[in-house]
Amino acid sequence: LVFILLNKELTKSAQSEKELLSQKEELESNRDMERSLGWVKTGINELYIRLRVDKPLEAIASDALSFLSGYLKAGAGALYLFEEETNTLKLLAGYALAKGETNRTIALGEGVAGEAARGKKPISLSSIPTDYLVIGSALGEAAPRSILALPLLHDNRLVAVMEFGSFNVLSALELDLLNQAAEILAIAISVTQTRQRVNELLQQSQVQEEELRVQQEELQQSNEELEERAQLLERQREQIYAKNREMEESGREIMRKARELEQISTYKSEFLANMSHELRTPLNSLMILSGHLQNNREGNLTPKQVEYAGTIKAAGTELLNLINDILDLSKIESGRQEFVYEDTHPLELCDQITRFFAPMAEEKGLAFSTTIEEGVRERISLDSQRTLQVLKNLLSNAVKFTPEGSVSLRIYNPDSRENPLPVAAVAFGVTDTGIGIPGGKHELIFQAFQQADGSTSRKFGGTGLGLSISRQLARGMNGEIMLSGEAGKGSVFTLYLPLSSPGSEVSSLGKTVTAFVPQAQPLRPAPATGAAPLLDDRDRMAPGDRCILIIEDDLVFARLLMERVRERGFAAVV
Known part of the structure; x- marks a missing residue:
């Protein structure tokens, strides 16, 4: 009986002991749970404190990532911000990242972080390859044992992604802390982004308000200026109206003067046309008589008288040439010059020129030559008479102003860079080794009654009409005369003429281009x-x-x- 009682007591004591042990284990478990909950709560509170301060987005991300990485004892961490415009993740903050260990920009679905962002779910990896990521310090470096990529969502909208690398596999408690922290951090980032956007909009609004104020001031100033301008325009309008009346009166006066000038020009042209005969007839008589006296066939004149007769004939010839030049210039200026185009052989032109100028050049001891280069057409539609007139004028000047050396005529086809005409042309180049013309007087010598040396003591005579007439004739034939050379080094006068006459290609028949010439009243x-x-x-x-x-x-x-x-x-x- 005693044994039975003792056994019962021992059984009760064992049960009590077991209950006490169970209660102790439960108490310790509760204490562990309280400590765990306290650890999580403490971490969340600490995170709240760091996020409560008004900071820029980069500072919030950096502080939160540094705190969580240290609190979890993670070896490395990164926080990527999601950019909706580019649909990519951009590195916003890093913790213990070695240079070049991570990408600055990640596309959705790229890598662990990109996949977590696309799926909006955390991804945890263990047994990480040694070459995937290296966590280093001043003492050494090693690969992490686990990787966690955690998306930050606000109202199921992706805000950012956190990624941690740890030497330990993260526990459920640590994951719980990160999940709570992710919600808080997502809200903080969203609020900060909203605040930044509001600040940006506020700044823009302030800038726009300032711009609007400035624009209003400028508009007010512009209105005042416009009002002043309107008043000025009104005054100007009145002035213009008065000037218009004056201009109308002046216009009528100008028209009257123009009619008078036109009538005077007509009178001048008619006078020159009529006087050409009246002037030339007595001159011809004078030249014939003086020539007859100069010949002295009867032998009744003294040598001095014969010399006087020659002087009279030479002066008459010079005066007749001057009259011809003035009449030609008058016709050209009035636009009444007549041009007759016909097929002309360049070789015939050269023959006529050679017969005329070779003796003159030989008399002065000058070499004279004419050249027709290969490629020049055998027949060219030209006004041969006017062309010869221009060439004779150019060659006469060349012989006149060349004391020694040579004078030459070259007929050739100019290339497009040299040709001043808008159509294909033939060129007649007159080259001499004479006294040349200073560069500053190249245009002056083409003016009427002008010479390179216009002084009273000039060495060479002449009226200065030849080149003016030649250029006007060239332009009347749709051509041009160009000059090159310099003083003391000779000159090159080049006559450019179209290969075909106006209004046609090369023609086989003569073609006359004339202007209206009023009929002179017979005298x-x-x-x-x-x-x-x-x-x-x-x-x-x-x-x-x-x-x-x-x-x-x-x-x-x-x-x-x-x-x-x-x-x-x-x-x-x-």
Whole structure:
């Protein structure tokens, strides 16, 4: 009985002991749970404290990541901010990251962090390869045992992604802390982003408000200026109205003057056209008579008188050339010059020029040559008379202003860089080794009555009309004359003419281009004062006699011509 009682007591004591041990274990478990909950709560509170301060987004991310990495004893950490514009993750903060250990930008689905962002779920990895990530310190480096990528969501909207590397596998308690921290940090980042956007909008609004204020001030100033301008415009309008009336009156006066000038120009042209005959006739008489005296066939003149007659003839010739130049210039300036285009052989031009200028050059001891380069057409549509007139003028000047050396004419096809005309052209280059022309006077010499040396003591004579007439003739034929050279090194005058006449390609028939020329009023021949009636040979002619018909309204000149005809053994009929 005693044994039974003792056994019962021992059994009760063992049960009590077991209950006490169970209660102790439960108490210790509760204490561990309280400590764990306290650890989580403490971590969350600490995180709250760090996030409560108003900071920039980068500072919030850096402080939160540093705290969590240290609290969890993680070896490395990174926080990526999600950018909706580019749909990528951008590194915002890092913890213990070695240089080059992580990407600055990650696309959704790229790597562990990118995959966690795309799926909006945490991803935990263990047994990490040694070359995946290295956590280093001043004492050494090693690979982590686990990787955790945790998305930060706010209202199920992706805000950021945190990624940790740890030497230990994260426990459930640590994961719970991170999940709570992720919610808090997502809210903090969203609020900070919203605050930053609000601040940016506020700044923009302030800037816009300031700009609007400035614009309003500028607008007010502009309105005042516009009002002043309106008043000024009104005054100007009145002034313009008054000036318009004056201009209308001036315009009418100008039109009246223009009509008068046009009438005067017409009178001048008619006068020159009529006077050409009246001037040339007495000059021709003077030249014929002086030539007759210079010949001295009767031998009744002294050498001095013969010399005087030659001087009279030379002066008359020079005066006749001057009259011809003035008449040509007048025709060109009035636009009444006539051009006749026909097929012209360049070789014939060269032959005529050689026959005319070779003796002149030889007399001065100059070498003279003409060249037609390969490729020049055998026939060119030109006004041969005017072309020869221009070339003779250029060559005459070349011979005149070249004391020694050579004068040459070269006919060639200019290339596009040299050709000043808008169409294909043929070029006539007159080159001399004479005195040359200073560069500053290249345009001056083409003006009427101008020479390179315009002083009273100049060495060479002349009227200065030749080059002006030549350029006007060239332009009348749709061509141009260009000059190159410098003083003391000779000159090159080049005449450029189109290969075809105006309005056609190369033509086989002559073509005349004219302008309206008013018909001059016929002048009655002036009576030859004291002149006897002109008796010609019409009444003394026998069948078979050689006869020349003279048509001339000036009796004096007609008598001179009749005498010269009779001297050569012809009968004269006037």
